[in-house]
Amino acid sequence: MKPRSFFTPVISACLLLLSGAPSAAEFDSQMKLRADAPGGAFTDREALTFRLVNNTPRPETYTVENRKGEIVAQGEWPAGDAPLTLKALPHGHYLLKTAPGACAFAVLPDPAARRVPADAPFNLDTHISWTGGDNASAGYPGEAGYRFIAELGRRAGAGFLRDRISWGPVNPARGEFRFDGSWNRSAAAVHAAGLRMLSVYHDAPAWTKDDPKKRMPTDLFAVYEFNRRLARHFRGKIDFWEFWNEQDIGFSDAAAWDYAAAMKAAYLGFKAGNPDITVLTGPFCVDTPAGFCRAALKSDLPQYFDVFSYHTYASPDNFPKLLEQIRQVLKESGAPASMPVWFSETGTRAEGPAEAPGLRPGLKEHSFRQELAVAREVPKVLASLQRLGVARAFWFNLMPVNEWNGSKAWGMLRRDYTIKAQYTAFATLTAQLGEAKIEGGLKLPGVRALLYRRADGAQSLLAWSESGAKELRIPGKTARTEAVDLFGTPLEISGGKLVFDENPVYLHGLAGLSPAVPAIPAGTPGAAPTADDKTVVLRAILPDGVAPGSGRDSLDLPEKPVRITLEICNFDTVAKTGIVTVAGDGTAEPSDPVTVPAMGRAAVALTVTPKIADGGCRGELVFGGTFNGRPASRLVIPLFLAGRVGDFCRDVPMPAMLEPGSWSYHSSGSMTVAAVPEEKAVKFTVEFPDGVDRWAFPAYKLQLPQESLAGAAGIAFEIRRLTPGRIVFSRVNARWDGRFTGEGFEPPETEWQERRVLFHSGFEPERIKELEIGFNPAEKSFGWMIRNIRVFYTR
Numbered sequence: 001m002k003p004r005s006f007f008t009p010v011i012s013a014c015l016l017l018l019s020g021a022p023s024a025a026e027f028d029s030q031m032k033l034r035a036d037a038p039g040g041a042f043t044d045r046e047a048l049t050f051r052l053v054n055n056t057p058r059p060e061t062y063t064v065e066n067r068k069g070e071i072v073a074q075g076e077w078p079a080g081d082a083p084l085t086l087k088a089l090p091h092g093h094y095l096l097k098t099a100p101g102a103c104a105f106a107v108l109p110d111p112a113a114r115r116v117p118a119d120a121p122f123n124l125d126t127h128i129s130w131t132g133g134d135n136a137s138a139g140y141p142g143e144a145g146y147r148f149i150a151e152l153g154r155r156a157g158a159g160f161l162r163d164r165i166s167w168g169p170v171n172p173a174r175g176e177f178r179f180d181g182s183w184n185r186s187a188a189a190v191h192a193a194g195l196r197m198l199s200v201y202h203d204a205p206a207w208t209k210d211d212p213k214k215r216m217p218t219d220l221f222a223v224y225e226f227n228r229r230l231a232r233h234f235r236g237k238i239d240f241w242e243f244w245n246e247q248d249i250g251f252s253d254a255a256a257w258d259y260a261a262a263m264k265a266a267y268l269g270f271k272a273g274n275p276d277i278t279v280l281t282g283p284f285c286v287d288t289p290a291g292f293c294r295a296a297l298k299s300d301l302p303q304y305f306d307v308f309s310y311h312t313y314a315s316p317d318n319f320p321k322l323l324e325q326i327r328q329v330l331k332e333s334g335a336p337a338s339m340p341v342w343f344s345e346t347g348t349r350a351e352g353p354a355e356a357p358g359l360r361p362g363l364k365e366h367s368f369r370q371e372l373a374v375a376r377e378v379p380k381v382l383a384s385l386q387r388l389g390v391a392r393a394f395w396f397n398l399m400p401v402n403e404w405n406g407s408k409a410w411g412m413l414r415r416d417y418t419i420k421a422q423y424t425a426f427a428t429l430t431a432q433l434g435e436a437k438i439e440g441g442l443k444l445p446g447v448r449a450l451l452y453r454r455a456d457g458a459q460s461l462l463a464w465s466e467s468g469a470k471e472l473r474i475p476g477k478t479a480r481t482e483a484v485d486l487f488g489t490p491l492e493i494s495g496g497k498l499v500f501d502e503n504p505v506y507l508h509g510l511a512g513l514s515p516a517v518p519a520i521p522a523g524t525p526g527a528a529p530t531a532d533d534k535t536v537v538l539r540a541i542l543p544d545g546v547a548p549g550s551g552r553d554s555l556d557l558p559e560k561p562v563r564i565t566l567e568i569c570n571f572d573t574v575a576k577t578g579i580v581t582v583a584g585d586g587t588a589e590p591s592d593p594v595t596v597p598a599m600g601r602a603a604v605a606l607t608v609t610p611k612i613a614d615g616g617c618r619g620e621l622v623f624g625g626t627f628n629g630r631p632a633s634r635l636v637i638p639l640f641l642a643g644r645v646g647d648f649c650r651d652v653p654m655p656a657m658l659e660p661g662s663w664s665y666h667s668s669g670s671m672t673v674a675a676v677p678e679e680k681a682v683k684f685t686v687e688f689p690d691g692v693d694r695w696a697f698p699a700y701k702l703q704l705p706q707e708s709l710a711g712a713a714g715i716a717f718e719i720r721r722l723t724p725g726r727i728v729f730s731r732v733n734a735r736w737d738g739r740f741t742g743e744g745f746e747p748p749e750t751e752w753q754e755r756r757v758l759f760h761s762g763f764e765p766e767r768i769k770e771l772e773i774g775f776n777p778a779e780k781s782f783g784w785m786i787r788n789i790r791v792f793y794t795r
Contacts, residue, residue: 062096231277264301398423491505538632564608
């Protein structure tokens with residue numbers, strides 16, 4: 001998700017959220033003005049009233065500025081203790097300024113005057129349950145805090161809020177469930193506000209695992225029962241659930257096929273608790289679904305989810321390729337063509353590291369310039385995903401969140417729970433286009449334009465310049481055309497023309513337009529139909545010394561017999577008898593018949609021999625079975641025999657990559673690059689300052705056209721580390737034309753070792769312009785050497 005750090009972005013966020021429950025005193029001394037509306041989000045039917053708080057002395061005067069810094073109101077502050085009530089202002093985002101302090105606020109369309117459609121394409125991620133949702137100093141203590149967040153979601157026009165729950169506190173021991181607490185209160189508040197909720201969890205108590213150090217549970221019956229209880233308890237309040245979060249990176253250490261087995265148990269549990277529930281995959285999030293995601297889906301997983309979930313924080317320019325890859329992987333795995341795709345997290349990093357001091361030490365905040373940079377991305381990102389057929393997207397995050405050791409400020413709210421400009425931009429998007437149906441994109445010179453049709457039949461455009469300011473004649477029939485800016489403030493149209501810049505604008509009252517690029521249909525929820533017995537689930541238990549590769553998407557097995565145990569879980573109310581078989585690129589004798597009790601498990605051990613054809617290095621073990629006369633869903637383990645790669649590849653040396661001057665210093669620390677002639681190697685060292693996210697990915701710019709990677713299958717090199725300690729991620733990354741992808745490799749040891757990294761289908765070798773070979777180390781000081789770098793091609 002992050003361009004440099006490939007560890008999950010939300011782990012650090014959760015830590016900062018949980019460690020940062022604010023005390024009232026922490027903000028009292030800094031809050032000078034408070035709007036009567038929640039967070040400063042006024043509707044156009046409310047008086048714009050503000051009060052001095054915390055014994056702030058009365059200012060003599062005030063001014064109100066719009067997003068351009070233009071003064072739109074000014075005057076004397078009322079005498080005595082009287083509040084300030086402004087005259088009505090157009091829809092927009094504003095800043096009330098006084099000598100003691102300032103207060104951001106918005107004027108929004110009243111949500112009571114419009115309808116949030118059932119398909120609700122634009123939604124908000126939150127952490128309402130984890131944070132308690134309260135801020136006493138903002139005037140919303142205790143239970144009022146949950147209602148405050150729910151009301152902000154309602155005023156923003158969101159159809160859904162995404163929340164999180166924690167397994168451990170709810171189900172601390174087998175058979176013990178404690179649903180009292182923040183989850184009940186937050187769900188009730190959101191439901192009362194008329195919003196729906198999507199929820200997720202990504203923890204499991206130690207008693208659910210065969211090794212307490214693991215993240216993913218291995219007791220599939222514990223998974224089943226917990227999800228059954230969730231679905232039953234929250235029925236009518238939370239009817240949409242994801243199983244796990246970002247399981248392809250740091251929230252899970254399970255192999256793809258182990259995640260698939262757990263996902264099957266979760267799905268069956270959810271449906272047992274509430275057959276009408278909508279079950280989503282845990283959101284995958286790496287830059288391409290070609291690795292872990294594809295491997296997980298191979299195990300007949302589309303039979304066990306209603307909606308496919310993903311996360312992205314990439315630029316909208318990358319969305320078409322990502323969605324194309326997602327749909328290809330879904331098609332390959334047997335998902336119906338109508339399978340919806342949701343993005344339960346998306347956002348932007350366009351603003352860069354936060355520039356302004358925050359309300360808490362070590363946690364930075366956006367400057368207003370950065371607020372505007374984020375705000376203009378909100379409609380671009382969400383509407384671009386919608387045009388590509390994403391049925392529902394959730395902006396990360398309504399709540400205040402800091403990452404990158406405090407330097408990345410997410411959130412539509414500051415830590416005093418006042419709104420930022422991105423909140424107003426989101427509320428404007430839902431007000432302008434939330435009820436409209438997207439038709440597709442227009443092709444206008446230098447302008448991105450998305451075409452919508454409103455309920456009254458009129459057409460609307462969301463448009464922005466791709467670079468610089470451009471004056472264009474508004475297309476279509478425009479006799480009744482009106483325009484508003486990013487924040488809903490009316491714009492003047494002169495002579496049928498409008499100047500477009502990087503800030504999106506909305507145009508209404510158009511007619512006669514047809515999309516040059518039609519929108520992709522959003523799909524209909526529902527698992528892949530099957531005649532198989534979905535209640536029989538297989539889980540593989542590998543022998544000691546056999547483990548998945550760094551991407552957790554394949555096994556590198558020796559080409560000799562391996563003993564693999566298959567756990568057979570029967571989630572039905574009747575016992576079942578059958579056999580387990582192996583197909584694909586492996587052989588084994590079928591198991592003896594085994595009887596699995598109702599709601600019980602059994603195990604069989606098979607001696608499996610990999611049998612990948614000569615000249616190949618990839619294959620798969622396909623475990624299946626027949627029980628009570630019906631096939632069970634398959635468990636597929638992809639194989640990658642790394643030792644074979646060199647047998648059918650032609651290596652081309654890359655000598656310029658051993659020249660220190662050829663590398664750019666891409667790192668969050670201080671990096672040095674030096675030649676080591678006696679080793680015929682180049683050495684990289686990096687020293688990280690305190691308080692930064694640690695990444696080091698030196699970049700090599702290809703000398704084109706002579707170093708074109710057209711037709712390349714991957715890159716090989718010898719590597720050794722110079723310092724001990726944990727490595728979070730080891731990756732080879734490729735960049736071209738604003739695109740980015742990568743592939744992991746096994747972390748190096750202190751002795752020289754060979755690594756071969758195959759380019760997955762997300763790479764486009766002929767277009768690659770830059771390569772990175774680097775790490776996310778856990779240690780403050782880190783170093784490594786690399787030599788004998790080659791690009792290899794299949795013969």
